[in-house]
Amino acid sequence: MSSLLKKAFLNAKKENRPALLTYTVAGDNTKKKSLEILKSISNFADICELGFPHNTPIADGGQIQTSAYRAIKNGIKIKDVFSIVKNFKKSKKNTPIILMGYYNMIFQYNENKFLEKCKKTKVDGLIVVDLPYPENKSFASRCKKNGVNFIQLVSPTTSQIRLKKIIKDSHDMLYYISMLSTTGGKLKVSPKKILERYNKIKNQNKSKNVVIGFGITEKTIKSLKKADGLVVGSAICREISKSIERRQNTVTNVTNIVKRLRNKIQ
Amino acid sequence: MGGGKFGGSFIPETLKKPVEDLTNEFKRLRNNKEFLKKRDYYFKNYIGSPTSFVKLENLSGHLGGAQIWAKVVSEANGGAHKIYNATVHALICKAMGKKYIVGDTGAGYAGKMLSMAAKKFGLKCKIFMGAKDIKRQKPNCDAMRKNGAEIVPVYSGSQTLVDAVSECMRYWVSNCDNTHMCVGSTVGPNIFVKICGWSTAQISRELKTQLKKEFKKIPNKIKLINCVGGGSSAYGFWSEFIDFDKKQIELIGVEAGGPKKSKLHAAPLSRNAKVGILHGAASYVCQNKEGQINDTESISAGLDYPGVSPIHCFLKDSKRARYTYATDEDALNAHVMVTKFEKLNPSLEPSHAFAEAIKIAPKLSKDTIIIVNSCGDAKKDRDILRERLGKH
Numbered sequence: 001m002s003s004l005l006k007k008a009f010l011n012a013k014k015e016n017r018p019a020l021l022t023y024t025v026a027g028d029n030t031k032k033k034s035l036e037i038l039k040s041i042s043n044f045a046d047i048c049e050l051g052f053p054h055n056t057p058i059a060d061g062g063q064i065q066t067s068a069y070r071a072i073k074n075g076i077k078i079k080d081v082f083s084i085v086k087n088f089k090k091s092k093k094n095t096p097i098i099l100m101g102y103y104n105m106i107f108q109y110n111e112n113k114f115l116e117k118c119k120k121t122k123v124d125g126l127i128v129v130d131l132p133y134p135e136n137k138s139f140a141s142r143c144k145k146n147g148v149n150f151i152q153l154v155s156p157t158t159s160q161i162r163l164k165k166i167i168k169d170s171h172d173m174l175y176y177i178s179m180l181s182t183t184g185g186k187l188k189v190s191p192k193k194i195l196e197r198y199n200k201i202k203n204q205n206k207s208k209n210v211v212i213g214f215g216i217t218e219k220t221i222k223s224l225k226k227a228d229g230l231v232v233g234s235a236i237c238r239e240i241s242k243s244i245e246r247r248q249n250t251v252t253n254v255t256n257i258v259k260r261l262r263n264k265i266q
Numbered sequence: 267m268g269g270g271k272f273g274g275s276f277i278p279e280t281l282k283k284p285v286e287d288l289t290n291e292f293k294r295l296r297n298n299k300e301f302l303k304k305r306d307y308y309f310k311n312y313i314g315s316p317t318s319f320v321k322l323e324n325l326s327g328h329l330g331g332a333q334i335w336a337k338v339v340s341e342a343n344g345g346a347h348k349i350y351n352a353t354v355h356a357l358i359c360k361a362m363g364k365k366y367i368v369g370d371t372g373a374g375y376a377g378k379m380l381s382m383a384a385k386k387f388g389l390k391c392k393i394f395m396g397a398k399d400i401k402r403q404k405p406n407c408d409a410m411r412k413n414g415a416e417i418v419p420v421y422s423g424s425q426t427l428v429d430a431v432s433e434c435m436r437y438w439v440s441n442c443d444n445t446h447m448c449v450g451s452t453v454g455p456n457i458f459v460k461i462c463g464w465s466t467a468q469i470s471r472e473l474k475t476q477l478k479k480e481f482k483k484i485p486n487k488i489k490l491i492n493c494v495g496g497g498s499s500a501y502g503f504w505s506e507f508i509d510f511d512k513k514q515i516e517l518i519g520v521e522a523g524g525p526k527k528s529k530l531h532a533a534p535l536s537r538n539a540k541v542g543i544l545h546g547a548a549s550y551v552c553q554n555k556e557g558q559i560n561d562t563e564s565i566s567a568g569l570d571y572p573g574v575s576p577i578h579c580f581l582k583d584s585k586r587a588r589y590t591y592a593t594d595e596d597a598l599n600a601h602v603m604v605t606k607f608e609k610l611n612p613s614l615e616p617s618h619a620f621a622e623a624i625k626i627a628p629k630l631s632k633d634t635i636i637i638v639n640s641c642g643d644a645k646k647d648r649d650i651l652r653e654r655l656g657k658h
Contacts, residue, residue, distance in 0.1 A: 054557070054558065055423060055558045055559055056423070056428065056432050056544060056545070056559045057432070058277075058278065058432050058435045058436060058439075058545065058546070059278040059280075059436065059439055060436075061436070065422060069422070069423075072558060077556060078556055102543075103276055103543050104542050104543040104544070104551075104553070104557040105556065105557040107542065107543055107557065108540075108542060108553070108555065108556060108557035109556075109557070129278055130276040130277060130278055130543070130546065131276060132275075132276075132277060132278070132279050132282055133279075135274065135275070135276065153278070153279040154279060155278075155279045155280040155282075156280075157279075157280050157281075157282065157283035157284065157442065157443075158279060158282070158283065159283060162282070177279065177280060180280055180439065180440055180441065180442060180443060181439065181440045182436045182439055182440055185440060
């Protein structure tokens, strides 16, 4: 059985382009709005990452922090995150959803209950920022058993031996962090260098879909289009902040930026 | 599960390698005779070990009951125990060939000491500090700047220590290739708990010797009272005595209870917080049902932290140590009483420990030895004390 994630990558490949992955925070700036944004951008994005916000995010830069704090302030709870996914899937059942967040939220909810809920609401994948390999081994294998992709992260500091082990333990997708940075940093490594490292990972096992994230904006996305997939997060969160500040329509503005991103890799 | 329930290394993938490198380097250094010689040399000649161990005759006489003693760790260079961890981190940073060192600070002591050590060993230093703390601990900020360190104000969240630690970790994620990170207490990913505890353990090594000298042997009824924020001074004060029977040596940790009338506090151990993951480690954490970290409140910036060292969680669960809390008002009253009777000026952090000593001493026998770790000097609290007590 092929996962929705795999299919999304395959579809993009058929069109000879990388898959476009977006990241938005659930509940930013309200539950209703974030669902509307998600539905609208999924017309142009292949895979949607949805953050469940935490108030002590140790790997996120300013843009995503702002979105997370805003969502928490507006009362977002884990149960709302799942209900957003559920509602999204009602009309967009073929668009994969990846939940992304920090481990304490899952730990407090209870790992198994969390997975149960993922399964029920048809979450396709999970990224847990502060649960690295091998600490994630048991949880990751339980995810797999429940049909949820546990997405392993790889960074420029990951050693070759470690990389091999991580790939062996990974599911359909790997996430390559482009540089030493929190999310939303300025791309400080040349695209050429990033793609070199990307190829090293890719060459280990061609069947794994490897996406690149961190530092990807309208300006930089085209230069990395050889990858299987590209993730844009902070640039979108920034657009939400800007739209709110200017009292403009967040759904329209965010959809437009995603549309432009998609056109750049077409 | 034993200690396995607490601690760990819940870190982003990018930090795996630098944490592993640091772990290996520390493993090597702690067994390296040259390095130990260097450490002892700087502890003695730079930090000024040993700090004195004195009886508080007047305070004991006033309260009646147990004898109250103090280990005056605030005599250490810079005015607090934070100098031990800072010095060791600077030495490790040098050994690893890194030129930049970054750290977090709440009360400003960890930052001040790191800036001192950085200056001493020729390292460039950045200190992350909550904007609220910058305001309330100005004397320490002045010292940091004088030592040439850059203070990076943190405006996110509650603008206190918890946010400073987060921001410092974020900075390290982005700069781990050329920068060494010092976590200011026995918190954070496992290796930082280890390094800090190994450094502050000097306090109890000294105390053990001093006890034998003063009493000819380790007395039969001792109570070691220490404030607990992250828990670095408490662990350092206790480490040599953990293997003793608790009937002989009782370990008492005093957390920050916050203002009397406030619901907020920074006392995860004594007010039964649940286990959670904060800053890369599992510990008791002040948090809500969902796992969002709670705001904390305390007059003492150094104790104003929602988590606590995994070591103290273990000592709590194994019942080796007892944890309680003192309110802001208790700590202020204790500060007033200690300074009235003794030539000692404990900062608001150890004033929490003194509050507990003052509370229990009258009920105890004369042969009971209460020892309080006076781990910080109140110079940094000048503005708060003036505001709250009117004088000074």
